Amino acid sequence: MEADQQLLQVLVVEDDPGDVALVESAFAEHSIRSALHHVADGGEALAFLHRDEPYGDAPRPDLILLDLNMPRVDGRQALVMIKTDDRFKSIPTIVFTTSSSDSDVTSSYNAQANAYVTKPINLDDYERVISEIHNFYGHTVALPPRSSDDPAT
Known part of the structure; x- marks a missing residue:
């Protein structure tokens, strides 16, 4: 993304406030202009994407970071709903979770996740991984491209 383009819009779907703070910190340390939007579960992520209240002015994300293990609608369910909806399936969606289970990795890729990243335990590694994701995207x-009716364009 060139420096003169709009902000990189990132939707962080995460129920752990500590993990959200780590993502925010890692993104803030780099030169890529971005706007982070946080929701606490898959149901809220879908409301954000559909611009249901209270997300009526939500931008279309350029990237989704999706935890798997959350209350209500978990990341597995949300991933399937995102990737089977023609309006949202082109949004790169990275499963970013503590699980390293082979079944979670396989089912996430089968549901069309664009990447699967296990959250590192070490703080420095965590920030490095987030920075790599941020820099790559x-x-x-x-x-x-975003649609012309997107408030972020």
């Missing part, structure tokens, strides 16, 4: 890849 902020500098390296071409992201799908």
